[in-house]
Amino acid sequence: xxxxxxxxxxxxxxxxxxxxxxxxxxxxxxxxxxxxxxxxxxxxxxxxxxxxxxxxxxxxxxxxxxxxxxxxxxxxxxxxxxxxxxxxxxxxxxxxxxxxxxxxxxxxxxxxxxxxxxxxxxxxxxxxxxxxxxxxxxxxxxxxxxxxxxxxxxxxxxxxxxxxxxxxxxxxxxxxxxxxxxxxxxxxxxxxxxxxxxxxxxxxxxxxxxxxxxxxxxxxxxxxxxxxxxxxxxxxxxxxxxxxxxxxxxxxxxxxxxxxxxxxxxxxxxxxxxxxxxxxxxxxxxxxxxxxxxxxxxxxxxxxxxxxxxxxxxxxxxxxxxxxxxxxxxxxxxxxxxxxxxx
Amino acid sequence: xxxxxxxxxxxxxxxxxxxxxxxxxxxxxxxxxxxxxxxxxxxxxxxxxxxxxxxxxxxxxxxxxxxxxxxxxxxxxxxxxxxxxxxxxxxxxxxxxxxxxxxxxxxxxxxxxxxxxxxxxxxxxxxxxxxxxxxxxxxxxxxxxxxxxxxxxxxxxxxxxxxxxxxxxxxxxxxxxxxxxxxxxxxxxxxxxxxxxxxxxxxxxxxxxxxxxxxxxxxxxxxxxxxxxxxxxxxxxxxxxxxxxxxxxxxxxxxxxxxxxxxxxxxxxxxxxxxxxxxxxxxxxxxxxxxxxxxxxxxxxxxxxxxxxxxxxxxxxxxxxxxxxxxxxxxxxxxxxxxxxxx
Numbered sequence: 191x192x193x194x195x196x197x198x199x200x201x202x203x204x205x206x207x208x209x210x211x212x213x214x215x216x217x218x219x220x221x222x223x224x225x226x227x228x229x230x231x232x233x234x235x236x237x238x239x240x241x242x243x244x245x246x247x248x249x250x251x252x253x254x255x256x257x258x259x260x261x262x263x264x265x266x267x268x269x270x271x272x273x274x275x276x277x278x279x280x281x282x283x284x285x286x287x288x289x290x291x292x293x294x295x296x297x298x299x300x301x302x303x304x305x306x307x308x309x310x311x312x313x314x315x316x317x318x319x320x321x322x323x324x325x326x327x328x329x330x331x332x333x334x335x336x337x338x339x340x341x342x343x344x345x346x347x348x349x350x351x352x353x354x355x356x357x358x359x360x361x362x363x364x365x366x367x368x369x370x371x372x373x374x375x376x377x378x379x380x381x382x383x384x385x386x387x388x389x390x391x392x393x394x395x396x397x398x399x400x401x402x403x404x405x406x407x408x409x410x411x412x413x414x415x416x417x418x419x420x421x422x423x424x425x426x427x428x429x430x431x432x433x434x435x436x437x438x439x440x441x442x443x444x445x446x447x448x449x450x451x452x453x454x455x456x457x458x459x460x461x462x463x464x465x466x467x468x469x470x471x472x473x474x475x476x477x478x479x480x481x482x483x484x485x486x487x488x489x490x491x492x493x494x495x496x497x498x499x500x501x502x503x504x505x506x507x508x509x510x511x512x513x514x515x516x517x518x519x520x521x522x523x524x525x526x527x528x529x530x531x532x533x
Numbered sequence: 534x535x536x537x538x539x540x541x542x543x544x545x546x547x548x549x550x551x552x553x554x555x556x557x558x559x560x561x562x563x564x565x566x567x568x569x570x571x572x573x574x575x576x577x578x579x580x581x582x583x584x585x586x587x588x589x590x591x592x593x594x595x596x597x598x599x600x601x602x603x604x605x606x607x608x609x610x611x612x613x614x615x616x617x618x619x620x621x622x623x624x625x626x627x628x629x630x631x632x633x634x635x636x637x638x639x640x641x642x643x644x645x646x647x648x649x650x651x652x653x654x655x656x657x658x659x660x661x662x663x664x665x666x667x668x669x670x671x672x673x674x675x676x677x678x679x680x681x682x683x684x685x686x687x688x689x690x691x692x693x694x695x696x697x698x699x700x701x702x703x704x705x706x707x708x709x710x711x712x713x714x715x716x717x718x719x720x721x722x723x724x725x726x727x728x729x730x731x732x733x734x735x736x737x738x739x740x741x742x743x744x745x746x747x748x749x750x751x752x753x754x755x756x757x758x759x760x761x762x763x764x765x766x767x768x769x770x771x772x773x774x775x776x777x778x779x780x781x782x783x784x785x786x787x788x789x790x791x792x793x794x795x796x797x798x799x800x801x802x803x804x805x806x807x808x809x810x811x812x813x814x815x816x817x818x819x820x821x822x823x824x825x826x827x828x829x830x831x832x833x834x835x836x837x838x839x840x841x842x843x844x845x846x847x848x849x850x851x852x853x854x855x856x857x858x859x860x861x862x863x864x865x866x867x868x869x870x871x872x873x874x875x876x
Contacts, residue, residue, distance in 0.1 A: 271729060306725075334787055345724065347732035381688065381775040382649075386614060389690035389772045413776040414783035429732045430776055432724040433756040437780055440757035444677055445788045452809055452816040459812045465805025466795055473795040 193222050193517045195510050196287040196296035199229035200265045201303025203500045206230070209302065210237035212506025217253040218245075219507070222514060224256045226296055229283035231261040262286040268499070272306030272345070276314055284308065288315035291492035298493035298513040300484060302501040309345050312487045312494040319522060321529040322489035324353045326428075327496060328361055329435060329485035332477045333419035339365045340424045343431035343485065351395040354378070354425055358405045359528045360488040361423040367519035368512070369422070377411030377421030379430055384410075391427060399425070404528055442477055483508035486516065489525060493517070536565050536860045538853050539630040539639035542572035543608045544646025546843045549573070552645065553580035555849025560596040561588075562850070565857060567599045569639055572626035574604040605629040611842070615649030615688070619657055627651065631658035634835035641836035641856040643827060645844040652688050655830045655837040662865065664872040665832035667696045669771075670839060671704055672778060672828035675820045676762035682708045683767045686774035686828065694738040697721070697768055701748045702871045703831040704766040710862035711855070712765070720754030720764030722773055727753075734770060742768070747871055785820055826851035829859065832868060836860070 197213045199206045206229055213225045227234050238259075242252050264282040266275045279285060284303055288311050290296040299316075301308050309327065318325055326342035341361040342349070349357075358376050365374040378395060380388045385396065388410065399407040411420040416434065426434070449470075453463035483505060484497035493516045497509040516522075540556045542549045549572055556568045570577050581602075585595050607625040609618045622628060627646055631654050633639040642659075644651050652670065661668055669685035684704040685692070692700075701719050708717040721738060723731045728739065731753065742750040754763040759777065769777070792813075796806035826848060827840035836859045840852040859865075 269727075271727075334791070345730070347724070379776065381690070381772055381779075384612075384614075387688070392772075413779035414786075416780055417783050417787035429724055429735075430773060433722065433773055433776060434780060436724075436756035437759055437777060438784065440760050441781065441784050442788075443757075444760035445785075448677070448816040449792065449813065452813040455812040459809045462805040462808025466802045466809070469798040469802045470792065470795040473791040 191222060191518055192224060193298070193514050194224045194226065194296045195513050196226045196228055196290040196299040197506070197510065198283045198287045198299065198301035198303055199227045199234050200262075200283040201301040202497065203302070204502055205302065206233050206237050208502045209506050210234055211241055212501070212503035213510060214238070214241050214253070214257065215503055215507040216510035217256045218250050220511060220514060223510060225510070226258050226260055226287070226290060228260045228262050228287040228290070229265070230263070231259055234259050260286060260290065266304055266307045268304050270304065270307065272304065272310040275304070275307050276310045284311055285315060288312070288494070291316050291494070296492070297517050298495060300495045300497055300506065300509045300513070302497040302499055302506065305496055306345050308494060308496045309487065312490050316490045316492050316494055319489055319491055319526045319529065321526065323356060324349065325487050325489035326357045326360060327485050327487050328364060330482045331416070331424070331435065331438060332482070333417050334476055335419050336476075337369065337482070338416065338419050338422060338424050340426070340431050340435060341488070342426065342428040343435045344428045344487070347427065347429045349391065349427045351391060351398055354391070354395045354427065355398050355402055356489070356529055358399055358402065358407070358423065358425045360525050361425065362405055363524045363528060364486065364488055364521060365422050367521055367524070368515050371422055373406045374422035375406050375408045376423040376425060377408050379413060379424055379426040379434070380410035381412070382410065383412060403531070446474070483512045486512070491522065493522065534565060534861055535567060536641070536857050537567045537569065537639045538856050539569045539571055539633040539642040540849070540853065541626045541630045541642065541644035541646055542570045542577050543605075543626040544644040545840065546645070547845055548645065549576050549580055551845045552849050553577055554584055555844070555846035556853060557581070557584050557596070557600065558846055558850040559853035560599045561593050563854060563857060566853060568853070569601050569603055569630070569633060571603045571605050571630040571633070572608070573606070574602055577602050603629060603633065609647055609650045611647050613647065613650065615647065615653040618647070618650050619653045627654055628658060631655070631837070634659050634837070639835070640860050641838060643838045643840055643849065643852045643856070645840040645842055645849065648839055649688050651837060651839050652830065655833050659833045659835050659837055662832055662834055662869045662872065664869065666699060667692065668830050668832035669700045669703060670828050670830050671707060673825045674759070674767070674778065674781060675825070676760050677819055678762050679819075680712065680825070681759065681762050681765060681767050683769070683774055683778060684831070685769065685771040686778045687771045687830070690770065690772045692734070692770045694734060694741055697734070697738045697770065698741050698745055699832070699872055701742055701745060701750070701766065701768045703868050704768065705748055706867045706871060707829065707831055707864060708765050710864055710867070711858050714765055716749045717765035718749050718751045719766040719768060720751050722756060722767055722769035722777070723753035724755070725753065726755060746874070789817070826855045829855070834865065836865065
């Protein structure tokens, strides 16, 4: 099955060099992938030539027939107000790439650009699946044992209980199809596990999740247990999800940085570091985020994948790879069905 | 200045052994402290005799004249519904200890018992300062460089902007007096630093904080920066505060556990561990929570300090020590003044 992925070549801290490189890597590695690189043609072509040159001595051929370029004159910067950027920069790489998905010329779009613009563009350009009230950004969170899907981490805050129920449905379908776990468990992030605890939103959502077909609801999950993977899917409102995701990233980075400093402190600690390096890496590898690719924006008519802003070629490649599973498992249609059956 | 502290001897995972021990330690070390141990008299006295015996060969005398016991027949368990427990267990160690504060027989109460019961008891038994709309639980969060005060982490969720403004006022006063930092910076936890970002609560609170006298507001703070101490005081609604606090604790515990496992894996890694131990400890010591004592419940007529449920003698002692600063700096009156001036 051919999977056509539009790549926002200009989005991200290392664009276009790393986005182009990652896209080529994906096409080289996965024969079912076709890439449409969207952005400033001249810059993209320059990068393509350079990658091609590097690959001259490679055993794998450069996939010329599966890589095309669509020119877009504008770029949306990280600091721009998302709604304005999407409305005004009609010829930006992001909007043009999203239009390819809307018009059926691509199955998916991958972007490492502004999260806000991707969320707004997803809704305004690609469009919601009929019945989905609010799309949700759903990154995988690495834990001590496996991955949890955290849904929603987007920018649409102040959600209603019915939104959270749909997040649980969409998250369950995505987790089951991508991770191959039948009937994945769903927990709601709360400040205690007792039923009387929580804010208004959580208290109202709990009973609805209990009744919801296709959702294997296990109740409340406390934030302290998140690093231990208390449920496959973690449902929460976007503000809370964003705080969890960012604090998780920030703390992990700080801790790893401090360990590194401790190991590089003196000749003695450097020797110690050599002795424990392998063991430490093995222990901490479950927290490695580079293997996860991007976060899908679930609930849209086509697949929109948000890659981390600091993605390099490897992360872009992984984000593109994700699109295969999404299409092969027909996840959009499964979401459409689930959401409209439960109405 | 004498500081009388009522200690809930029966609250916490290691009560009464560690609570009694911690209370005696505090009285031994700080001559201005008087302790009233509240709980089952027989059990408390047994512990006191045992501590006294251990101290026989110590150079410091047992502070008999500054330690008294008040009998209470009941104990509030961790699993109980807070409002019911406070209303029905009138002779519990927690309620009796809080009444001592209400009646002016003690300046402060320290408890390592149920957080929910402490929050409810604080409001119902000790009572709010006139003008304070909602008291707030304010633990210190250890960061790479110094402590941040996270306010509110209590159980009163769904706060209003006016509540958050008072949290900022109370937090600033507490931080300034306890940490000795003039005009401490205040940030609001948000999902982005741009003004248009955030949920309804944060967007409405921002402008009020800008206008608020005595609050050195620096704007929004992202969760990813929390480990780097972006502001002295971090203001947020209790649900979000609780998630931050618990995730922080959970992740720190998981990471430290994984590092330990890596170091104990083989003979080789154990040697490596010995070489880096000191350097690693030094790096990570800023994240050590045992030196912080407890979290005050700010906005009440007397001081209520919530110690961590797993507190041992050292943490109880530190939580009691905190009460000295609180009284000496007249923090309750300063809060009363600030809150009523800004009305």
